[in-house]
Amino acid sequence: MEPWLWVGGGAAGLVTAVVLLLLRARRADKDKQSVMLGATICGAIGVLGLAVGWLLSSDPGAGRAEALKTGGVASGALIALYALWLNDRRRRTEEDRREIERDRQTVEVARQELERVRAMHDRERVADERFARSVELLGHEADQVRVGALHALVGLARAHPSRTQTVVDVLCSYLRRPFQHKRYAALRDQLTGDDIQPLKEPKKLPGVEDEETRAEDRERQVRLAAQRLVAEILRNAPQDVVCNLDLTGAVLENFVLNQCRVGVFSAPDAELYAGFTLDAVTFTGTVELTGSLFYGKASFSTSEFHGEVQAAETEFHDDAIFSFIKAFKYVNLESAVFKRAALFDESTIETLNLDLADIGEVLGMQNVELTNPEDRLRLPRGWRAVLDRKGKVLEVRGRTTAERLA
Secondary structure, eight states: OOHHHHHHHHHHHHHHHHHHHHHHTTSOHHHHHHHHHHHHHHHHHHHHHHHHHHHHHHOTTSOHHHHHHHHHHHHHHHHHHHHHHHHHHHHHHHHHHHHHHHHHHHHHHHHHHHHHHHHHHHHHHHHHHHHHHHHHHTTOSSHHHHHHHHHHHHHHHHHOGGGHHHHHHHHHHHHTSOOOOHHHHHHHHHHHTOOOOOSSOOOOOTTHHHHHHHHHHHHHHHHHHHHHHHHHHHHHSOTTOOEEEEOTTOEEEEEEOOSEEEEEEEOTTOEEEEEEEOTTEEEOSOEEOTTOEEESOEEOTTOEESSOEEOTTOEESSOEEOTTOEEEEEEEOTTOEESSEEEOTTOEEEEEEOTTOEEOSEEEOTTOEEOOSSSOEEOOTTOEEEEOTTSBEEEEEOOOHHHHHO
C-alpha cells in the first residue's frame, strides 16, 4: 500500500476523533463515555495510519512490518491514555459517590437529631401539661381526685427523673398545709397527760360536726397517701438524684422513710404523730428539726448524717432512738426534752450536744464513739460521762427527771 494512503487514512481517523470529541461536549452525561470510546478508537486508527505512512515515506528501506509495529505502539499509547482517563474518571465518580453518601448520612443524622429534639419537646410539653393539671387537681374537693393527682405526679417523676425534686417539692408543700385531727389531740393528751377540757364547748348545728369529722378523715387519708408517695419516690429515685425535703411546720402521722438518700431534710416546728421513722437513711445535707414536737416513737436507727443535725428545743414525748447512727458532723440537741428514753447506743458521732436537755427516763450511750477530740460531748447539768482515750463512752451517770420526781 502506498504511504499516502496510510497518511490519508490516519488523517481521516484523527478528523473523525476530533468531530466525535466536539459532539461529546453536547451529549448527555450518560452518552459521553460511549462517544469518548469511539473517539479513542478513531484516534488510535488515525495515529496508526499517520505513523505507518510517515515511516514508509521517510524511510523507503523500512519494512512494512516494522512500520506497523511502530504505529501499533503509538496507537496503543493513545489507548493506554484513554484507559488512564477512564480509571481516573471512575475514581472521581467513586469519590463523588462517597461524598454524596457522607452528605446523605449527615443529613440523616441531622434529621434524626431534629426528630429527637422535637420528640423531646413534645414529651416536655406533655409533661408540663400533666404537671400543671395534677397540681390544679390537688385543690379539688373530692379526696379521690386529690389522691389521683398525687399518683399522677409520682408517675411524672418516674418517667422524667429530672422532675423528681419538683414533684417532691409539690408533695411536701401539700403536707405543709395546716391540718389537725381529733386523734392527734387525743394522742397529745395521752402522751402529755393533759386531760383538761374547755369549760364550755362551742355549739354546733346537728350534723355539722359529723360532716367536719368525715372531711377531716378524708383529708387525713390523702395526706397519708402523700407521705407514702414521698417515701416511694425517694426509694426508687436514680442513684444520681438526691432530693431535698422541706417539711417546715408540717403535721405528719406515722411518717416512714428508710433505705434511701436525702439531701437537706428540713422539718423545724413540725408536729409528728404516731411514730416517725427515718431508719437506714443517708443524709448528705443538714437535718433541721429545731422546735419540732414528736408525739410518738422517733427512730433514726442506722442512718448516716453527713451534715449537721440541728434539733435544739425539740420535744420527744416517746422514745427517741439514735442507736447505730453515724454522724460525721455536729449533733445539736441542746434544750431538747426527752420524756422517755434517749438512746444513742453503738453510735459514732463527731460531737454530741445535750446541754440543758431534759432526760425523762433513760439515757442510753453504751459504746458510743465520739470522734472530735476537742469537743466530744456536752451533757445536761448533773450528768457525767466516763470516756476512754479514743473517745468511746464507758459509763454515763446522772439523775433522770423521773428519778428526781420519785
